[in-house]
Amino acid sequence: MNSASLITTPLSLALVGVPNCGKTALFNRLTGSRQKVANYAGATVERKEGFFVLPSGRHARVLDLPGAYSLNATSPDEAVTRDVCLGQHPAEQQPDLLLCVADATNLRLHLRFVLELKRLGRPMVLALNMADAAARRGIRIDAQALEAILGIPVIETIAIKKKGAANLIAALDGHLPPAPPKLAEDADLHAETRRILAATVSMPSPTSPVDAAIDRWVLHPVLGLAILAAVMLVVFQSVYAWAGPFSDGIEAGVGLLGELAGEHLPEGLLRSLLVDGVIAGVGGVLVFLPQILILFFFILVLEESGYLPRAAFLLDRFMVGAGLSGRAFIPMLSSFACAIPGIMATRSIPDPRDRFLTILVAPMMTCSARLPVYALLIGAFIPDRAIGGVFNLQGLTLFALYMAGIFGALGVAWVARLLGRRGAEEQALMMEIPAWRLPNPLDVLLGLKERGMIFLRRAGTLILALSVLLWFLATFPTPPADWTRPAIEYSFAGHIGRALAIFFEPIGFSWQICVALIPGLAAREVAVAGLASVYAVAGSGEEETAQLLGAAIANEWSLATAFALLAWYVFAPQCLATLSVVRRETASWRATAVWAALLTGLAYGAAFLTFHITAALT
Amino acid sequence: MTMKLSELTPGVPATVLQVCEQGSPDPIASRLRDLGFVAGEPVSLVAHGPFGAEPLLVQIGFTRFALRRSEAARITIELPGARA
Amino acid sequence: MSYASLEPVILALVLVFSLWLALRKAAPKLSLLIGAATRKAGLPEAVASRLFGSPAACNSGCGSCGGCEKPAESTPVNFHPRS
Numbered sequence: 001m002n003s004a005s006l007i008t009t010p011l012s013l014a015l016v017g018v019p020n021c022g023k024t025a026l027f028n029r030l031t032g033s034r035q036k037v038a039n040y041a042g043a044t045v046e047r048k049e050g051f052f053v054l055p056s057g058r059h060a061r062v063l064d065l066p067g068a069y070s071l072n073a074t075s076p077d078e079a080v081t082r083d084v085c086l087g088q089h090p091a092e093q094q095p096d097l098l099l100c101v102a103d104a105t106n107l108r109l110h111l112r113f114v115l116e117l118k119r120l121g122r123p124m125v126l127a128l129n130m131a132d133a134a135a136r137r138g139i140r141i142d143a144q145a146l147e148a149i150l151g152i153p154v155i156e157t158i159a160i161k162k163k164g165a166a167n168l169i170a171a172l173d174g175h176l177p178p179a180p181p182k183l184a185e186d187a188d189l190h191a192e193t194r195r196i197l198a199a200t201v202s203m204p205s206p207t208s209p210v211d212a213a214i215d216r217w218v219l220h221p222v223l224g225l226a227i228l229a230a231v232m233l234v235v236f237q238s239v240y241a242w243a244g245p246f247s248d249g250i251e252a253g254v255g256l257l258g259e260l261a262g263e264h265l266p267e268g269l270l271r272s273l274l275v276d277g278v279i280a281g282v283g284g285v286l287v288f289l290p291q292i293l294i295l296f297f298f299i300l301v302l303e304e305s306g307y308l309p310r311a312a313f314l315l316d317r318f319m320v321g322a323g324l325s326g327r328a329f330i331p332m333l334s335s336f337a338c339a340i341p342g343i344m345a346t347r348s349i350p351d352p353r354d355r356f357l358t359i360l361v362a363p364m365m366t367c368s369a370r371l372p373v374y375a376l377l378i379g380a381f382i383p384d385r386a387i388g389g390v391f392n393l394q395g396l397t398l399f400a401l402y403m404a405g406i407f408g409a410l411g412v413a414w415v416a417r418l419l420g421r422r423g424a425e426e427q428a429l430m431m432e433i434p435a436w437r438l439p440n441p442l443d444v445l446l447g448l449k450e451r452g453m454i455f456l457r458r459a460g461t462l463i464l465a466l467s468v469l470l471w472f473l474a475t476f477p478t479p480p481a482d483w484t485r486p487a488i489e490y491s492f493a494g495h496i497g498r499a500l501a502i503f504f505e506p507i508g509f510s511w512q513i514c515v516a517l518i519p520g521l522a523a524r525e526v527a528v529a530g531l532a533s534v535y536a537v538a539g540s541g542e543e544e545t546a547q548l549l550g551a552a553i554a555n556e557w558s559l560a561t562a563f564a565l566l567a568w569y570v571f572a573p574q575c576l577a578t579l580s581v582v583r584r585e586t587a588s589w590r591a592t593a594v595w596a597a598l599l600t601g602l603a604y605g606a607a608f609l610t611f612h613i614t615a616a617l618t
Numbered sequence: 619m620t621m622k623l624s625e626l627t628p629g630v631p632a633t634v635l636q637v638c639e640q641g642s643p644d645p646i647a648s649r650l651r652d653l654g655f656v657a658g659e660p661v662s663l664v665a666h667g668p669f670g671a672e673p674l675l676v677q678i679g680f681t682r683f684a685l686r687r688s689e690a691a692r693i694t695i696e697l698p699g700a701r702a
Numbered sequence: 703m704s705y706a707s708l709e710p711v712i713l714a715l716v717l718v719f720s721l722w723l724a725l726r727k728a729a730p731k732l733s734l735l736i737g738a739a740t741r742k743a744g745l746p747e748a749v750a751s752r753l754f755g756s757p758a759a760c761n762s763g764c765g766s767c768g769g770c771e772k773p774a775e776s777t778p779v780n781f782h783p784r785s
Binding site for chain 2: 069070072074105106107108109112190194203206207212215219221222224225309312313314316317318320321428429430431432433434
């Protein structure tokens with residue numbers, strides 16, 4: 001290749017490594033914020049691609065492959081990594097260079113995978129990551145000797161430091177290293193790894209003493225569980241305690257925008273569309289951006305620090321006891337972000353019954369789309385009061401709602417086990433408990449930006465479109481001149497709402513709620529936009545400015561109705577995307593119908609009980 | 619003295635002898651080997667979970683894994699001194 | 703043209719645009735199906751792909767539009783590449 005074509009053709013790299021090797025941190029360091037996050041075609045495995053420019057001016061494209069322990073894949077994530085490395089992925093090109101990442105403090109495990117990759121006979125570079133942590137623990141690695149034995153360039157990196165990837169970038173510039181000498185097919189990778197380690201690495205102790213000390217507390221049978229409960233409480237408290245000023249700011253901005261539009265546009269349908277449909281609808285959902293960001297901030301910090309697998313360790317037996325396979329933990333955990341990747345992740349559960357059970361209960365985990373609905377209702381109905389000096393009643397309520405989902409899921413799994421046969425099948429766990437790590441603020445920020453963009457993109461597309469459509473339904477047909485009741489009752493939405501209200505009246509839902517539930521089928525948080533539009537359209541006759549939604553529902557609904565709607569939202573299998581994923585994953589309409597009927601029944605039952613008990617008590 | 623990893627007392631150092639297949643193919647056994655449970659590797663039990671002493675926290679090489687008892691029972695180990 | 707006579711036109715345009723956006727975002731499969739039908743009815747490929755999405759870019763393997771190369775079954779687990 002001559003130097004001109006070196007500059008014009010972008011270099012394609014793939015980051016490969018064992019989970020927890022700091023691959024994603026290195027990816028962030030290389031690409032900064034020039035990243036594109038999507039899914040691999042046909043799978044809900046996250047596909048992360050980034051771009052950067054080498055000092056020579058050549059462009060580079062980096063793919064951050066999912067972490068894998070071996071090319072012998074046991075999960076959809078690992079299968080993607082295997083296929084891309086082998087050049088067998090239908091939608092990905094085989095990368096020019098495999099950028100292997102290995103944790104310098106955990107070389108025994110990571111080097112074996114590097115050797116397995118070496119068998120592929122592709123050009124490779126090995127990034128020895130966390131070189132600083134290794135040095136602190138007194139681990140000495142002879143990188144030059146390692147390079148000579150492996151036959152591939154070895155570069156020390158510190159992914160969590162700003163300039164920590166500078167050596168690597170310099171090494172990538174210029175000609176590709178030649179493919180390393182191929183290992184014999186039948187070579188014992190473990191024996192080879194040991195031989196290399198003995199020749200190049202001296203390691204004083206197998207684990208860091210700090211880690212061992214922390215784990216003595218965090219994994220303690222009693223203290224560990226207490227710490228877990230405390231951590232979760234703090235998370236939900238903070239969602240309320242910190243979001244307030246930001247939410248108020250956004251709310252004021254949305255209100256101001258509505259007023260401005262109201263003043264400057266001539267009276268008429270177009271103004272109503274903009275103020276009652278778009279601004280009230282989209283604005284009503286946007287207000288909850290701070291809550292979502294704070295929740296994900298904690299999830300990211302817990303994930304980066306290495307706490308999540310420890311929580312899984314503590315709760316594992318508990319889940320098995322409830323009748324869920326231990327493999328269900330990861331699908332259930334993913335479902336807190338969204339049930340769809342959670343349900344896709346059940347592919348790693350081999351037993352079909354176990355798998356269906358996990359699919360059944362995964363949507364009960366409170367997905368982030370439910371947060372706006374919870375936050376709206378809690379803000380409107382639960383007083384902002386301190387309990388015992390430390391806790392806030394609103395935060396406690398949110399915590400209780402999350403718990404209701406978790407215990408509802410465990411209860412359903414337990415009942416299903418009682419009714420069905422007891423599983424005698426093997427349940428694999430084999431989960432790495434990684435070293436503790438101080439989360440890097442930059443990586444947390446990038447993760448938050450990603451989450452925020454997903455939310456904003458939805459608000460700008462799906463939620464916008466559905467708000468506008470709902471406005472049309474709530475405005476047309478316009479009533480005749482002699483109509484004395486509110487105009488919205490004459491509209492399509494009014495008719496649909498009242499037809500549905502026959503079903504939902506026993507659980508205390510007004511027809512306005514029924515209307516909002518319809519766009520909520522497309523995405524749960526749109527129900528908030530729906531309510532905002534319905535109340536804005538209905539209210540625009542009497543008042544000049546759109547009434548704030550929280551105040552509106554606090555006036556109109558009883559406490560029992562609000563609680564019933566919360567109970568409904570804990571269990572209802574609302575979004576259609578989840579339904580279609582269940583259909584695809586179970587490959588059976590019957591199973592999908594059973595799934596939907598069970599969850600709807602549960603939601604209806606829970607809302608019915610909540611409504612009548614609350615009504616009797618208040 | 620040889621025993622199963624699931625029978626090891628926490629804190630006692632031992633060495634892996636082999637991973638036994640249960641049925642063939644046994645994906646769990648081959649994954650355990652990929653994770654480093656191969657003959658000669660030093661292994662010890664660090665802790666166990668709060669309910670029913672399950673799962674086990676196992677230190678193998680420089681890595682810690684949470685294993686179920688059923689998985690750990692596939693791994694036969696040897697206590698030091700047995701060879702002396 | 704007066705504002706009053708323009709209003710229904712704008713409303714109609716917004717309605718059509720929102721319907722289209724909702725279709726693409728909330729029911730991508732249905733959108734692909736409609737796209738397949740319009741292709742058969744003679745709509746140029748480029749226009750149909752722009753409006754209703756391209757089956758090649760989706761490749762979800764759902765089998766409903768027939769445009770996929772990917773088989774519909776889920777990823778095989780425990781498959782070993784070298785065996």
